[in-house]
Amino acid sequence: MTGDGTGGRLLRGGRVVARVLLVWALVAGALVLLDDLLTGFRMAGWWQPPVFALLFGVLSAVVWPLVLRVALPVALFTLGVGSYLLLGAGVLAISLAVPGVEIANLRTGVVVAVGMALVGAVTSSVLALDEDELFFRRAGRRARARAEHDAEQPPGVIFLQVDGLGVDTVRRAVRDGDMPTFARWLAGGSHRLAEWHCDWSSQTGASVCGILHGNNEDILGFRWYEKDRDHVMACAHPGDAAEIERRHSDGRGLLAVNGASRGNLFTGDAEHVSLTMSAVPVVRGSRWRRSRDGLGAGYYAYFANPGNGVRTFVAALVDIVREVSASVRQWRADVRPRVARGGFYPFARAATNVVVRDIVISAIVEDMLAGRAVVYADLLGYDEVGHHSGIERFDALAVLRAMDQQFGRLQRAAQLAPRRYHVVALSDHGLTQGWAFADRFGEPIEHVVGRLCGGEPPPVRRSSRQAAEGWQVGAVLAEATDSAGPIARRLRARVEGSGGRPPVVEGTHGAVTRVAPGVVVVDSGHVSMVSFTEHEGRVELETIELEYPELLPSLVDHAGVGFLLVRSAEFGPVVLARDGLRRLATDVVIGEDPLTDYGPHAADLIRRTDSFAHCPDIVINSRLDPVTEEASAFEPHVGSHGGLGGPQSRGFLLYPAELPAPGQVVGAEALHRVLRGWLTHLGHPRPHAEPAPAQRVDSSA
Template sequence: MPKALLDEAIVTGRMPFVAQLVRSGAYHLENAFWGAPTSTPFFQAGLLYGLQHPNLPGYSWYDRALGRKVQMNTPGDAMAIDARLRGHGRTSLLDHGGHTYFSLFHAGAMNRMCMSTLSSFKLMARSFAYEMQGLGSARTKGAWDFLRSFGMESWHAVREVLQWARALNDWRHEQGFLVSRILLQRLGWSFAHTKSLVDMVRGVPLIYLVYGNYDEVAHRRGPRSELALQELYRVDASLAELFAVARAAPEPYDVILLSDHGHVDSLPLEQRQGRRLEAVLFQGAVPPLRDDVRRGLLDGRAPPAADTAAREPFIPVVVEAGNFAHVYLSGRPAPLEARELLARHPEVLARVTNNPDIGMVAMRRGAEAVVVMGGGVYGAADLDRAPLTTEYSRRAVADFLHGLPRMDTAGDLVLFGEAVQKGGTVGFAWEFGSHGGLTRVESDSLVMWPAQGPVDLSGLSHCARLHERLAEAYLDTGSPRILH
């Protein structure tokens, strides 16, 4: 969630406990910028491993090294990427006994409750007894009360899904969303929350607890939908319990609250144009490529001849990743550069740079990266004269362009939806709340930390800097323990 939405939740009373922490002066609350893309894998690689350039272009992408599409909600894919991150030789915040719940990466944690360990039944079975220890004594509801509230919430979830799908006349994702609502957002969160209480009593040195319910609901219903806002009240009540146990633990914990990205309203391209992005890219009439765009992409180099050389067949891959998308036009290990795109795929360039619902197109140009918008081509140093709408963050666009040349997992083209309303953009996936893009809302993250704690988390400009400050305060000096 963006900080602006937390500010609203504090004022309107949706998060009364968090409001009390801030208003009493016990906690500092500030904006934070973690870098771009504004996605969970990128953030967690920076937070847990301290990597500034983790080569993670989103939540899903076509991985050139693996030769297939990967998704971070697939346990086997999360495990493969976690092993790749671990191969950088960095120390994780969770090394030496830390626990994690619902993170994507294991990152050296002692327990097995993250996406990248769910791929191993043997590991999960082996850790079952360990994970169940202490749950009975930490319960906050009796069995009958829990079953009754769980049944009522499940029934309300079924009714809401039926009403939503009928209103849109579209059932995609709804079955999975219903399962997520019942199993992950209710049973899963209840388990992780209770386990965190147990961990604090047992003295686990660091706990990284990811509350993903708001994110799940915001994708499917929108970040300001009533269903999404209800999750803020739920997490506020959970935080009150966590704070109470953190203070009463034999060795008290510092509790730090973070958001890894904001959520922006997303208007699906398919609703607006009646076709998906792949059809927009590869079908229909080809408009002329603007001369200014061609000159900007060449940057003084000679125009290329049409490249019609025979190559190993490769079916283009389009990854619709919310309000941005990765387009892979070649199967070779290295991404295509702008001059090569002009030679091989001028028709695709013409379509994407002329489509009114595509606000920006990013690609590599030589050793740098550029973005095409409004009929012009701009590098990171040229953004002051670029026609950026007020919805986009100049800082996030610049950060993305600086990182793209080092991100060979990103597409040959990276597309960003046009800003079409205040706080909203066109989305390429069928969802109504998106993140990963470059708007102000998506890059407007937040951090809360105890005023009397041993660490100052103000003025953060990247999630890797967050890792450095936490490691210095808590891992290197033996200071009090920490709960994220």
């Protein structure tokens, strides 16, 4: 058996040598072709192309990684493009070392470098001699050298989050062949699929903070307004993300013990961090430290191979073409619902779906080969495409197929890591599809609220077709006002009985835009939040009725509004809808229960949100069609999330079968307890109760 193993290793080694020689020959041939095509590039003799190709190979394999350690910021801040300027300079240097080779200038050098790297990358991909094989082989030798020392370590865990992927879509993708790796794991019995129910705020900020830190209290949306500071918090803003983590971290996050955070909003108290929003502004004087893996974990491993930059650039161009093609196909077929997909979006999609994905996966591979205990990473591409295309349209499913391949890649890397690894796939929420509110009803929800509160919102820019439909929508809304439902009539009767009238409110000026004097509206997917800034603290239903008598009746009767939460001085938190109300303090229902279509956990989740310190004065949830499970998001999305109703509330959890079953999981904090329990089950130590350590920041977002 020993002889067979040695023979196998020799055979594999011989194949690698043969492939490298073939790549060398093809790159030399490319140089001959470039000599014919480029006016500023000349090689006089037959021997110069193979020598030049050999030296370029040495530059790429040996010298380039050393140069990149110093010049990494150039690659980091240009997403790899700047690295080819450096390679072009290297090609100029090689031309000086090989007699008879002439390169006119740096631009020609860059073209030659890109041409050789492109040929090498394409050939390596065709021959399966990709960056995985070479990188994994080098790292595997290091891993095997440490394997005996690390044999007593508990298995590591990779938590890979597919942003926005609901459990319903996972089931269909597995069934229809769009996620073959998932299908293979499930069919083979190595993994099991479970569902978890999101919080009312079914979006990445609340979910990831709850999952990583075990606490997501007072996170009301991806954006929300804090009246005491007159400030709109935004999870995607570095300063706000750092403040959110400061409020919720106790130093014992999911990643606190030898963990790594890659591509997330929050760190989970990890000491190895890259592409994580809350870590961007963490400049703590003497406590600032770089990670042992160096600046730009993921970036370095990825851009150390010049071919990766070319491969990513080509893949990004392909993704841009796919996006433009998909957009045109939707428009020509008049697919509905749909949103505008032009402008900068195709480039943003390619950056998210290709460039960042590849860098994050590269960083995870580094973490595995370094033997880190636990890694949590977020892949955002499906969520981005789902927002603009739809949750199960053909281009969204193509993104899932590409992501599924990354799970197979990580499984390969795990075989060479110094410790055993479990891969857990999960999502932070799902997506609910439907016409965007502004497209369906002719004006965004903030304009509706502003108009009802006496403001004069600016006109909505629409195409001629949308404008033609707008007047019909206005007629429908006018008819709805005249034929008000029972709850609207009840609200109007209360106002008329109390003699209430709209007051004259002077305008205020602050850091936040008002849709009407003293009125702020912030949207977060399927939730819209209204705050009255002229009043401190929570404004009660009775005061709203007195000052804005048409606001609540018109909102509950609006065809795009499912229900809204207000606080009553008499009854406490109340959920209002067109045909009924529910008093959450006593669960008394008058008329039809407004939460019937929003799941069995809706009342408890809304009750919890009502207790938050910064809960807005009115929280509006979009209306769900219980038959189609469609709803109109308050943001310009086809597939959206952030509220209750439909697939957005149903995340998935794909976990190794040897781990304990999670049971019923409601809310991100409960999911944190499940994941923490799995780590404990595997033998990972619990973090001590101490302040969070200064993160070793590997990169910026």
